[in-house]
Amino acid sequence: MATAFYAGLQRFADAPLAPLPKSTTLDVAFGTPLPGIVRDLDARGIRSGSPLYWRLLARRMGVAGKLHAGEYALDPGIAPRGLLAKMAAGDVIQHKFTIVEGWTFAQLRDALAHDAVLERVLAGRSDADIMRALGSGGAPPEGWFLPETYQFVKGMSDLDILRRAHAAMRRKLAALWAARASDLPLKTPYEALILASIVEKETAQPAERALIAGVFEHRLKIGMRLQTDPAVIYGLGSGYDGKIHTRDLETDTPYNTYTRAGLPPTPIAMPGSASLEAVLHPAPTEALYFVARGDGTHEFSATLEAHNRAVAKYQLHRQ
Numbered sequence: 001m002a003t004a005f006y007a008g009l010q011r012f013a014d015a016p017l018a019p020l021p022k023s024t025t026l027d028v029a030f031g032t033p034l035p036g037i038v039r040d041l042d043a044r045g046i047r048s049g050s051p052l053y054w055r056l057l058a059r060r061m062g063v064a065g066k067l068h069a070g071e072y073a074l075d076p077g078i079a080p081r082g083l084l085a086k087m088a089a090g091d092v093i094q095h096k097f098t099i100v101e102g103w104t105f106a107q108l109r110d111a112l113a114h115d116a117v118l119e120r121v122l123a124g125r126s127d128a129d130i131m132r133a134l135g136s137g138g139a140p141p142e143g144w145f146l147p148e149t150y151q152f153v154k155g156m157s158d159l160d161i162l163r164r165a166h167a168a169m170r171r172k173l174a175a176l177w178a179a180r181a182s183d184l185p186l187k188t189p190y191e192a193l194i195l196a197s198i199v200e201k202e203t204a205q206p207a208e209r210a211l212i213a214g215v216f217e218h219r220l221k222i223g224m225r226l227q228t229d230p231a232v233i234y235g236l237g238s239g240y241d242g243k244i245h246t247r248d249l250e251t252d253t254p255y256n257t258y259t260r261a262g263l264p265p266t267p268i269a270m271p272g273s274a275s276l277e278a279v280l281h282p283a284p285t286e287a288l289y290f291v292a293r294g295d296g297t298h299e300f301s302a303t304l305e306a307h308n309r310a311v312a313k314y315q316l317h318r319q
Helices: 004-016 032-041 051-060 080-089 105-115 127-133 158-178 191-203 206-222 229-239 246-250 273-280 304-316
Strands: 024-028 071-072 095-098 148-151 289-292 298-299
Touching: 004 051, 024 032, 024 206, 024 246, 032 051, 051 080, 051 148, 071 080, 080 148, 105 158, 105 289, 127 158, 127 191, 148 158, 158 191, 191 206, 191 273, 206 273, 229 246, 289 304
Parallel strands: none
Antiparallel strands: 024 071, 095 148, 289 298
């Protein structure tokens, strides 16, 4: 009799839960006992077997009382033994949220607000409130979140993602600043962050980042204005209509690098690691100008005359 019982327990342990024609999830709340988990499976129409078998199997596996709460993947073919092993290991579903290089903080907040899994705690909070919650009260948020893909589990919040991204940017910037090239026209890590955000917006070509950084740093060294359109666009805010007009270049704002010397007061976007690296290790160059060729790359020039020829070739001709 006992032999037959344990043979049945063995069959139960390795028999796939049914019906599971496609992957689904099991969300186990904190403190839910094993019988409650079995009842949840049954309530969803997943034939789970005898609660007694579940308790005995958990004891034989040594996981009774050691099951973790969380969101678990139930793939077709999973058996009770496999599910209990997952829950004992805390092998919960890992979701992903990607911060894109070049996003502004406003774009980041919008993406967080539309994520289907993250808990939302940022709604109604000002940027200043958020930075205080991150331990950086008084600092503007722009630029301070490292573009990467962050894994998270169900139950984590949008603020949790910001906290991780903010800490990651602080670590990255500190490490790169400590290993920076000599003779940079940048006095602080924050100035490097500002310039890296400009480089991020100026080119999507990895091979050009260090050279564009070199052009801007050459300009800073000789006291020449940066004259970078992305900063002007950022300063226009909602007033930007998709095209830069002459009036935009002539209208003074804190971000108009045509009317003001030096760096803008804050970053204009979130730079990725490559742009930070480019700014702190710029390519040596005599170039002071660059113009888009129309294919995603740029033509670099050391003199205004050569630059004007490049503009005529690549910009005016295309227009």
